[in-house]
Amino acid sequence: MFNPQTLKKDFPIFTHRPDLVYLDSAATALKPQMVIDAEQEYLEQHSTNIARGLYPLAEQTTEKFEKARETVARFIGAQSPQEIVFTSGTTASINLVAQLLEHGILPGQNIVVTEMEHHSNFLPWKELAARKNIEFRIAPIDADERIDLAALAKLVDRETAIVAFSAVSNVLGTINPVQEITAQVKQKNSQALVLVDAAQAIAHIPIDVTEWDADFIAFSAHKAFGPTGVGVLYGKQALLETLSPVTFGGGMVLDACAPTTLYQAIPTRFEAGTPNIGGVIALGAALDYISATSLADIRLHELSLIEYAVQKLQETFRDTIRIIGPQSIQERSGIIAFTLANIHPHDIAHLLGEQNICVRAGEHCTAPLHRALGLSATTRISFSIYNTEQDVDRLVDELKKIVLLLK
Numbered sequence: 001m002f003n004p005q006t007l008k009k010d011f012p013i014f015t016h017r018p019d020l021v022y023l024d025s026a027a028t029a030l031k032p033q034m035v036i037d038a039e040q041e042y043l044e045q046h047s048t049n050i051a052r053g054l055y056p057l058a059e060q061t062t063e064k065f066e067k068a069r070e071t072v073a074r075f076i077g078a079q080s081p082q083e084i085v086f087t088s089g090t091t092a093s094i095n096l097v098a099q100l101l102e103h104g105i106l107p108g109q110n111i112v113v114t115e116m117e118h119h120s121n122f123l124p125w126k127e128l129a130a131r132k133n134i135e136f137r138i139a140p141i142d143a144d145e146r147i148d149l150a151a152l153a154k155l156v157d158r159e160t161a162i163v164a165f166s167a168v169s170n171v172l173g174t175i176n177p178v179q180e181i182t183a184q185v186k187q188k189n190s191q192a193l194v195l196v197d198a199a200q201a202i203a204h205i206p207i208d209v210t211e212w213d214a215d216f217i218a219f220s221a222h223k224a225f226g227p228t229g230v231g232v233l234y235g236k237q238a239l240l241e242t243l244s245p246v247t248f249g250g251g252m253v254l255d256a257c258a259p260t261t262l263y264q265a266i267p268t269r270f271e272a273g274t275p276n277i278g279g280v281i282a283l284g285a286a287l288d289y290i291s292a293t294s295l296a297d298i299r300l301h302e303l304s305l306i307e308y309a310v311q312k313l314q315e316t317f318r319d320t321i322r323i324i325g326p327q328s329i330q331e332r333s334g335i336i337a338f339t340l341a342n343i344h345p346h347d348i349a350h351l352l353g354e355q356n357i358c359v360r361a362g363e364h365c366t367a368p369l370h371r372a373l374g375l376s377a378t379t380r381i382s383f384s385i386y387n388t389e390q391d392v393d394r395l396v397d398e399l400k401k402i403v404l405l406l407k
């Protein structure tokens, strides 16, 4: 039975800081004991490199590392662990794809992104377009702050090389219809490659890459209760096999002396150098933790919190609060960004912080989105499994005091 009060006990930070109200899981999720144990166990008891050593300890480490790859593949419904490339995070995964595809981009082609992208899924494409001197197209959001699907469809044409969009917006909370968008893109241009930024989806909604049919998917471990410095790039096997590595070094080569260097099979070919071994093993534990908790229950819990919070914020602050993102709760993940009574979001976040309530303020790495909304900054709260209605009550009580103090 899903119970946030019980789940909270899995997160040692609440033992150290019983008063903490953590409403910033979209920035990074807190870590359960199981994940901390997995990383610690590697550091204390294995501590060896992967793939190179022939002694049992190194072989065990390789086994644990590859087991984590299998866990990731299973978690997102990939066809094979070979489709999982470990990186240092979502940002690194998306930049890697941009580098991998650069060579094949032709004059006259274009790249399409959306207005709601995090800078990590905006700038690598903007830069790639600039390097290749091709068009960089930005699909707008509609009046309900969802991707304008009709406008997106118009931007995709026979010259489109890549379409990149997020599964869940890190500001609006919008859950985008990934499967529908991918199908729409492929219908207009079956050669166009689709990348989905799943950073805000991975720990909040079930993902099935086979259903999504996207060519690439990127996410970070740390937003899914795992450690920082680890990320995943999923790529369709047949596609990854056509791509040449862009980072060179140890571990990814078969024959470095051959006139034309021979590289390892996928995914190893894209993982030059020693990876974050303990971090990858801990990511496996984090995904096991989510599976044991049940993503369906996590989603229901976050939906009920969003509903409670939106209602309470609107009732309390009426026309002085502007909550951005879709009106329909069902279309939102556990993120609410808002402006309140002309008070600067930095002041709100600072004063809440003094009361041990952690929220995020600013542009949240989405300058194009904030510009489209006519806003310079917002305050963002984001939920995870350890949040409760009491957290929302404390937030609203403190916000009331802030409004009285600063309005």
Ligand code: PLP
Pocket (backbone or CB within 6 Å): 026, 027, 089, 090, 091, 092, 118, 120, 121, 166, 168, 169, 170, 197, 199, 200, 220
């Ligand atoms: N994409 C989205 C939607 C995000 O919310 C974030 C982080 O906030 C990122 C990409 C970048 O993730 P990372 O900093 O872990 O690479």
